[in-house]
Amino acid sequence: MVNGGLGLLLLAMIAISLLAGRVWLPVGEAWHGLWSPDANLAGTIITQLRLPRAILAITVGAALGLSGAVLQGLTRNPLAEPGLLGVYAGAACVAVIAVYFGVACPFTIDAPGMGTLCVGVARLSPFA
Secondary structure, eight states: OHHHHHHHHHHHHHHHHHHOSSSOOOHHHHHHHHHOSSOOHHHHHIIIIIHHHHHHHHHHHHHHHHHHHHHHHHHTOTTOOGGGGTHHHHHHHHHHHHHHTTOTTTTTTTHHHHHHHHHHHHHHGGGO
C-alpha cells in the first residue's frame, strides 16, 4: 500500500514538474503540446526542457537509492554511507593533487575522470 501511494505521489510530482516553471502551462495546453505533431511553444518547452529534466531526476534518484542499498547490503550495516569506504577521502585527495600539480586548470574535462579513477582506487585500498 505504501509503494502504491509513493508511486502515485511520484506521478503527481512528474505532472507538476511538467506544468511548473518560468512559463506555467495549463493542463490542456501541456497535453496538446506533448502529443501534437505540430511545433508549438508548449510542446517545445515540455519535450526539450521539462520532460528530460524529469526523466533525469527519476533516473538519478533511483541510481542513488540503489547504490545506497547496495552499500548497506555489502557492508551489512544499515547506517552505511560513502565515507565508510573512503570515497570522500579519495575525492579530497584527488582534488588536492589536481590543484597542487596544476592539472585542474588545463584539463577541466578530465577532472571527473580523475576523480572517478581515484575513488575506485580508494575503494579498493581497504581490501588490499
